[in-house]
Amino acid sequence: xxxxxxxxxxxxxxxxxxxxxxxxxxxxxxxxxxxxxxxxxxxxxxxxxxxxxxxxxxxxxxxxxxxxxxxxxxxxxxxxxxxxxxxxxxxxxxxxxxxxxxxxxxxxxxxx
Amino acid sequence: xxxxxxxxxxxxxxxxxxxxxxxxxxxxxxxxxxxxxxxxxxxxxxxxxxxxxxxxxxxxxxxxxxxxxxxxxxxxxxxxxxxxxxxxxxxxxxxxxxxxxxxxxxxxxxxxx
Numbered sequence: 001x002x003x004x005x006x007x008x009x010x011x012x013x014x015x016x017x018x019x020x021x022x023x024x025x026x027x028x029x030x031x032x033x034x035x036x037x038x039x040x041x042x043x044x045x046x047x048x049x050x051x052x053x054x055x056x057x058x059x060x061x062x063x064x065x066x067x068x069x070x071x072x073x074x075x076x077x078x079x080x081x082x083x084x085x086x087x088x089x090x091x092x093x094x095x096x097x098x099x100x101x102x103x104x105x106x107x108x109x110x111x112x
Numbered sequence: 113x114x115x116x117x118x119x120x121x122x123x124x125x126x127x128x129x130x131x132x133x134x135x136x137x138x139x140x141x142x143x144x145x146x147x148x149x150x151x152x153x154x155x156x157x158x159x160x161x162x163x164x165x166x167x168x169x170x171x172x173x174x175x176x177x178x179x180x181x182x183x184x185x186x187x188x189x190x191x192x193x194x195x196x197x198x199x200x201x202x203x204x205x206x207x208x209x210x211x212x213x214x215x216x217x218x219x220x221x222x223x224x225x
Contacts, residue, residue, distance in 0.1 A: 004155070033212075042201050042215030043156065056212055091155050099144055099205055101213060103155030 002026065004104030006092050012110045018080035021107045025073070025094030031055075033101060034067055034077045035091040043091055049075065079109075087111045124222045131189040133219045135202035140183060142204040146213065147176060147187045151198045159187070159200075189221075197223045 005024040013019050025032050030051050035043035046065065048056040051072040060067070064083070069075040079086055089108050093101040125131050137145070143164040148156035162169045162176045162185075169176050175188040185202050199218040 040217070042203075042217050044215070045212050048212060093155075100146065100158060100161060102158060103148075105153075106155050 004092055004094055004102055006090075006104040006107055008107055009105065010108050010110075012112065013082055014112050015084055016081040018078065019082055019109065020076050020078045021090050021092075021109075023075045023077070023092030023104060025075070025092070026096075026102055029094035029096050029102075030072070031095040031097075031101075032069055032075050033093040033095070034075070035093065035103075037089040037091055037106070039088070046077070082109075082111045084111050121217070122220045122222070124224060125192050127192060127194060127223055127225050129192055131187075131192045131196070131221060131223075133187040133189075133200050133202075133221065135185040135187075135216055137183050137185060137202070137204045137216075139204060139206055139214075140180075142206040144205040145176070145178060145185050146203045146205070147174075147185075148201045148203060148215075149196075149198045150201065150218070156201060192221075192223050194223045194225055197221055 004026055007022050011019055032049045034046045036046050037043045046060045047067045049069040052069050065079055067077045087110050089106040091103050091106045093103045095101045146161045147159040149159050150156045160171045160174050160176050162178050167178050173190045177186045189196055199220045201215050201218045203213040203215045205213050
C-alpha cells in the first residue's frame, strides 16, 4: 500500500512570497490533516478535512494560510504572504477512521 | 487544557538495554493514545496505540502502559537497537468534535552501540 505522498520535499522562499504544498493521501482515507511542526516540537494541527469538507480549522492562521481538498482526495496548503515564523515542516496525514493517522514525509519550508 | 507533555526531552541508552519513554497527558476525557516514532527528515511513524479501556498493550518489542489514575503513558522498548534512535511522541485523542490528535514535544532517544 502506498503511503501519503507530499511535494515538494524542500522549499526555500523569501518573506512575503507565497508557497503551496501538495498532498496525496492513502487511497480510501476519508480524513486528511495538515500539521505544522516547528523544530524541536510536536506537530500542531492546522486543518482537518473529512472528504472535501473542513472539520477543524481552528488553529489555521486564516489571514495567510488556506487549504482545500477538492474532490475529497488530494489537498493543497497555501501560505500567502509567508513570514519568517512560518519556517517549519508541513506534514500531511490521512486516516481511514479519523483516529489513527498516517503521515507523509513532510515539506521543509525555510523562509528567509 | 489540550496538552500532552513528556517528562524527559532526551534519553540515552546502550544497545540491548530496555528503554522507557514517559508521557503525561492532561485531558482526562482522552480515550485513545498513540506513540509515534520520528526519524530525522521523515514524518511520524505509527508504533502502537492503546484505548482508555486498556492499561497495557504489547507489540513487537514495544509495550505501552496506560495509567489513567495519574494520566500517565509510557512506551517500553525491549532490547533497544541503534535503529530505534529517533524522537518519540505520544499523542492523545478525544472525541471533542473533530477527534483531533494532540501531540507532545517529544523525547529524543539515542542508542549507543
